[in-house]
Amino acid sequence: MTRIQIKERAGPGALDTLFHQNKPKGHMCTSCAWAKPPNPHLFEFCENGAKATLWDLTSERCTPEYLARHTVTELAARSDYDLEMRGRLTEPLRYDAESDRYLRVGWAEAFREIGEKLRELEPKSVTFYASGKAALEPSYLYALFARIYGHQNLPDSSNMCHETTSVGLKKVTGSPVGTCTLEDLEHCDAIFYLGQNPGTNSPRLLRPLQQAVERGCKIVVFNPLREKGLLEFTDPQNPMQMTVSPATKLAHQYLQVKPGGDIAALMGVMKRVLERDAASRDAGGPGVLDRTFIDQHTAGFDEFLARLDSAGWDEIESNSGLARSELEAAGDVYADAERVIGIYGMGLTQHVHGSQSIGMLVNLLLLSGNIGRKGAGCSPIRGHSNVQGQRTVGITEKTSLAPNDKYRELFDFDPPTEDGHTTVEFLEAILAGTARGFIGLGGNLAKAVPDHERVHAAWRDMELTVHVATKLNKTHLMPGKSSFILPCLVRAEDDVQKTGRQTVTMEDSFSHIYGSIGKRSPASPYLKSETAIVCELAKATLPGHPKWLWDDWMGDYGLIRDLIAMTYPEEFHDMNDRMHQPGGFYRGNGAHERIWKTESGKAEFTTPTVMNACGIGDAAGRYHLVTVRSNDQFNTTIYGHSDRLRGISGSRMIVMMSTADMKRDGLREGDTVSLLGDAGDDIVRKVEGLRIVPYELPDGCLGGYFPELNPLVPLWYHDKLSKTPASKGVPVRIVKEAV
Structure with a gap:
């Protein structure tokens, strides 16, 4: 720090x-x-x-004077780290193609020109993308603006990471988000922890994990990489532990599953649970399974049971990369626990069959009724601070999830009924030449996406690109024919509008809503809030209407919260009164109360069609690459080049590899290699100049950094249901570079 x-x-x-x-x-x-x-x-x-x-x-500060001294071509050659180190953007900018520079433009002129261009374009050719940082207030208005304008192209950053949860978890529990609350972590006896590294991605989770272990909870980890953050934790706010006491060992069992192997691994765990259940009943005991819960609250159990019975241990071991004894030991932990929580991250979601992986974790929890009671449930760990909340208040490409009846009632317009597109579909439209406009509410999307070479080459063909941003990044340096950068406040800064200082709100992973008040002086007097920018864009684009009160909403965010409460009365009633409640106010979750909003009206057992979630299987010479983040990084923002928890520093152009695989391929630490995509299509995908770093990984598994290795991920290689890029099991081959 x-x-x-x-x-x-x-x-x-x-x-x-x-x-x-x-x-x-x-x-x-x-x-x-x-x-x-x-x-x-x-x-x-x-x-x-x-x-x-x-x-x-x-x-x-990244001022207009600085940008006027450098062409976009010059700046595009720099790293994202170097670009962001220039500091905060201070004034609105417009791209000048003749000089290849971003130049100062007034706010009024920028809004007028953007509005004129949006009116020229076919609405369905324009995408309104949202980074997961934008608060509920601008997110609600952004979704409203898009639908009045005439489209539902409203992907957000969850399309790149946890959309598999939104689709897969909803399919089996009826809830698109996790079923736990923070309190549940205080009462669980076991935690099954899959595909997430809290040390790097969510360090505040480490203290609840430590507290759980200290009261006897057992944590079983499934993760290809052996991560220090899941092995032990020293509480920095505990003077005794920082000076005298040893670190708390977190993982009771650490299973280094091969990429995509969670489906098979969980099958093995459940085979053991069924064995324990049968043995208990044969001995006159109560068994392990909650048969009453299964009968009353679930569907598809018999079909799943038949598939579980047919799965042989050879099939399970080869697909998971784990030994039968390891999986049986994990099954014993589950069977001995009264209350179990399943925690997971993108190691489960970013696979071709990631939805089935989530379904398998839910299967495990359903066996003993571990959803919908204290100390139990399913808990995905979200990355962006409000990515879950954005979906809650209407940022979605799906008509079925949009509050269309409320839109008609409150705003007197007929919203579009044709589904919009996901991020992957937006990128496909760029390649097809049908995407003509892009507005980005934060983020660095072009750097975060798969298939960099192809996508980046076509990005600048769009007629209009608009970026609401705080710092310069690579996406800004791929301007469309008309391009603007609109600098905004950060959440910690004082947001003063017509009625005074404003509050914004956001939602956490446990469906709790919090108010947030910034109090720092803005980086520049020319900055506007995200809410104000959305309102001004809408005013400049749309015709006047007595119910579209953009000026009023911009001047008083409490009025926007009133709209959210009227649109979602069951979840957001009295929002203005409750937003500063300590611990946030709970908007509710049906599955938490065992109300299953699924097609069957019950929680659904998943019968898997595959045993490994990777879309492309093993082959001689093929590796599966897991892209990861360092602890000196947040998504595409690189704070530095020290991956302290993994013991790696310096360049981010590295590839982690097991010593056994290094020996087999004749490689040594420090060798320079290229990774070549091995997806089987005709497109050459290659990243050069990668240094070999020994790391404890399963055979046939490599590790490397996101977003540097994104060029290796095919655009079509994504989860079947959600179209989330499958970045945790990318098929590649290693090519040693000449010295």
Whole structure:
């Protein structure tokens, strides 16, 4: 944290901001979506959260004068790290093609020109993308703006990571989000932890995991990489543990499953649970399965049971990369536990059959009624701070999830009924030449997507690109024929509108809503809030209407929350009164109450059609690449080049490989190699200049950094249901480079 503070030259006020971070009447962290407890610690932030805040509150400035000195072509050759190190954007900018530069433009002129261009374009050719940081208020208006304009092309960053949860989990439980609350972690006896690394991605989760272990909970980890954050934890707010006491060992059992092998691994665990159940009943005991729950609350059990019975141990071991004895030991942990929580991340979601992987975890929980009761449930860990909330208030490409009846009632227009497109479908439209306009509410989408070479080559063919942003990034440097950068406030900054200082709200991974108030002076007097920018764009684009009160909403965010409450009365009633409630207010979750909003009206057992979630299987010479983030990174934002928890530093152009695979391929630590895509199509995908780093991985598995290795991920290689890119099992081959 100190290193980032020095690097960013964030002043003393930044430390005061951190002190109030994630506390009532403070500002809510822009990093992950972990819960903000009702009784916060003195310092209720983690290393990642501190980095995100200090990064936002840098004293460095990226001014129009600086940008006028450099062409876009020059800047595009720099790394994202170097671009963001230039600091905060200070004034609106318009791309000048003749000079190949971004030049200063007035706000009124920018809005007028963007509005004129949007009116010229066919609405369905335009995409409104949202990064998961934007709060509920601008997100609600952004979705409304898009639908009045005439389309539902509203992908957000969940399309790149957890959309498999939104689709897959909803299919089997009726809930598109996790079923747990923070309190459940205080009562569980076992946690099955799959495909997520809290040390890097959600450090504030480590303390609840530590507390669970200290009261006897057993954590069983399934992860290809052996991650320090899941092995042990030293609480930085515990002076005794920092000085005298040993670190808390977290994982009771650490199973290094091969990429995509969670389906088979969970099958093995459940075979053991069924054996234990049968043995208990034969001995006159109660058994392990909750037969009453299964009969009353589930569907598809018999079909699943038949598939489980037919799965042989050879099939399970070869597809999971784990031994029968390991999986049986994990099954014993489950069978001995009264309350079990399943926690997972993108290691489960970012696969071709990721939806089936989620279904298998739910199967395990359903066996003993471990959904819908205290201390039990399914808990996906979200990355962006409000990515779940954006979907909740209408940012979705699906007509079935849009509040169309309320739109008609409140705003007097007929919303579109044709589904919009996901991020992958947007990229396909770029390649097809049918995507003509793009508005990005935050984010660095072009850097985050698969198939960089193809997508980037076509990105600039769009007629209009508009970026609401805080710092310069690579996506901005692929301007369309008309392109604008609209600089906005960060969440920690004072947002003053016509009625005074404003509050925004966001939702955590546990479906709790929090108010957030920024109090730092803005980086520039020319910045506007995301809410104000959305309102001004809508005003410049749409005709006037007595019910479209953009000026009023821009001046008083409480009016927007009234709209959210009227649109979703069951979940958001009295939102203005409840938003500063300690611990947030709970908007509810049907599956948490055993109300199953599925097709059958019950929780659904999944019968898998595959035993490994990777879409392309093993072959001689083929590896499966797992892309990961370092602890010096948040998504595409690179804070530095020290992956401290993995013991890797310096260049991010590395590939992690087991020593056994290195020996087999005649490679040594420090060798330079290329990775070549092995997806079987006719497109050459290659990343050169990668340094070999030994790391503890399963045979046939490689690790490397996102987004540097995204060029290796085919655009078509994604989850079958959600179209989430399958970045956790990318088929590649290694080519040693000449010295």
